[in-house]
Amino acid sequence: xxxxxxxxxxxxxxxxxxxxxxxxxxxxxxxxxxxxxxxxxxxxxxxxxxxxxxxxxxxxxxxxxxxxxxxxxxxxxxxxxxxxxxxxxxxxxxxxxxxxxxxxxxxxxxxxxxxxxxxxxxxxxxxxxxxxxxxxxxxxxxxxxxxxxxxxxxxxxxxxxxxxxxxxxxxxxxxxxxxxxxxxxxxxxxxxxxxxxxxxxxxxxxxxxxxxxxxxxxxxxxxxxxxxxxxxxxxxxxxxxxxxxxxxxxxxxxxxxxxxxxxxxxxxxxxxxxxxxxxxxxxxxxxxxxxxxxxxxxxxxxxxxxxxxxxxxxxxxxxxxxxxxxxxxxxxxxxxxxxxxxxxxxxxxxxxxxxxxxxxxxxxxxxxxxxxxxxxxxxxxxxxxxxxxxxxxxxxxxxxxxxxxxxxxxxxxxxxxxxxxxxxxxxxxxxxxxxxxxxx
Numbered sequence: 001x002x003x004x005x006x007x008x009x010x011x012x013x014x015x016x017x018x019x020x021x022x023x024x025x026x027x028x029x030x031x032x033x034x035x036x037x038x039x040x041x042x043x044x045x046x047x048x049x050x051x052x053x054x055x056x057x058x059x060x061x062x063x064x065x066x067x068x069x070x071x072x073x074x075x076x077x078x079x080x081x082x083x084x085x086x087x088x089x090x091x092x093x094x095x096x097x098x099x100x101x102x103x104x105x106x107x108x109x110x111x112x113x114x115x116x117x118x119x120x121x122x123x124x125x126x127x128x129x130x131x132x133x134x135x136x137x138x139x140x141x142x143x144x145x146x147x148x149x150x151x152x153x154x155x156x157x158x159x160x161x162x163x164x165x166x167x168x169x170x171x172x173x174x175x176x177x178x179x180x181x182x183x184x185x186x187x188x189x190x191x192x193x194x195x196x197x198x199x200x201x202x203x204x205x206x207x208x209x210x211x212x213x214x215x216x217x218x219x220x221x222x223x224x225x226x227x228x229x230x231x232x233x234x235x236x237x238x239x240x241x242x243x244x245x246x247x248x249x250x251x252x253x254x255x256x257x258x259x260x261x262x263x264x265x266x267x268x269x270x271x272x273x274x275x276x277x278x279x280x281x282x283x284x285x286x287x288x289x290x291x292x293x294x295x296x297x298x299x300x301x302x303x304x305x306x307x308x309x310x311x312x313x314x315x316x317x318x319x320x321x322x323x324x325x326x327x328x329x330x331x332x333x334x335x336x337x338x339x340x341x342x343x344x345x346x347x348x349x350x351x352x353x354x355x356x357x358x359x360x361x362x363x364x365x366x367x368x369x370x371x372x373x374x375x376x377x378x379x380x381x382x383x384x385x386x387x388x389x390x391x392x393x394x395x396x397x398x399x400x401x402x403x404x405x406x407x408x409x410x411x412x413x414x415x416x417x418x419x420x421x422x423x424x425x426x427x428x429x430x431x432x433x434x435x436x437x438x439x440x
Contacts, residue, residue, distance in 0.1 A: 271299030
């Protein structure tokens with residue numbers, strides 16, 4: 001009986017060890033999937049908030065991101081990585097919107113986000129952006145860094161890495177703000193008719209007024225003694241006109257841009273065009289809406305829908321090429337890889353978790369073939385892990401019930417052994433019972 005109990009206990013201990021090991025695997029798998037889902041969700045929402053198709057910032061989406069980024073340190077890290085990835089975008093419109101989003105998160109997301117910003121990883125990314133990022137984005141980042149040091153990161157010692165970064169970069173880069181207007185000195189021109197001072201301009205205006213008064217103030221006469229006014233200018237009139245009439249300026253050469261996306265005019269003063277068309281820019285003084293013309297007419301259009309690089313292919317052509325490339329790669333991989341037997345592998349789960357933690361969102365080469373392959377394999381292990389857990393749970397329940405029955409039987413056995421034996425109250429009879437005599 002004792003040997004049977006020891007064997008059962010050993011089986012229970014062994015199965016409990018299997019359950020614990022599988023539980024750890026499931027926990028690691030769940031953590032990896034949760035982190036991966038958090039990163040993907042933050043990347044998608046950040047791309048929507050910093051899309052180059054937005055004419056202006058969507059502050060409702062930005063404030064929702066600020067609320068989510070400040071919930072925990074993991075959320076702050078995921079959202080910061082997504083924003084930094086958009087800062088590396090080659091389109092300056094995307095980069096500037098990412099700077100606005102980063103500034104809003106620093107102002108509204110709280111201490112968790114501040115701690116992630118004041119990290120060595122963000123410092124390295126910020127330094128890289130000064131040289132590898134777009135010049136407009138880098139200048140806007142420097143202005144924001146100076147403002148952060150004067151406000152959010154000024155007093156907290158835990159966030160001292162940001163002020164140190166500002167002092168380190170100040171010796172190499174210009175941190176003056178472009179918002180403050182600067183007085184520009186008038187440049188000298190080679191045109192002799194150009195006006196160089198306000199006093200000279202006033203004198204010319206007075207001379208023009210006197211000339212017009214003399215030419216229009218004399219009464220017109222139709223008598224025979226007075227000569228009729230000539231249709232052609234005289235020498236005196238030419239002298240007056242030479243003062244009043246400005247010199248003809250050379251026509252401004254129109255700038256060509258290429259449309260990146262389709263744009264349908266919603267107002268009468270807007271210009272409709274399709275992606276890939278060439279547009280002649282007439283006025284680009286406004287940073288958001290330019291004026292131009294094409295074969296359809298003349299009107300306003302959003303500035304971020306076009307590019308000055310005429311060699312850039314429109315988005316729809318790039319998407320079609322990408323789809324063809326992806327389809328071709330998928331067919332090649334489908335032909336090369338054969339279906340493999342799926343089995344639970346703890347090493348692959350741990351390797352995938354390590355790669356997800358070490359992934360760099362700013363580097364497009366982060367999602368390597370190994371990471372994608374491990375992700376597919378680990379996801380395929382999910383049903384097997386669930387089935388194995390159900391089997392182990394059933395076996396564990398059976399062994400638990402068996403152990404309970406065994407303990408109950410042992411308890412009953414020991415109880416019976418402790419009770420005294422009851423003596424028999426009758427003597428056993430041996431042989432046969434006496435036969436009664438037969439009646440006569």
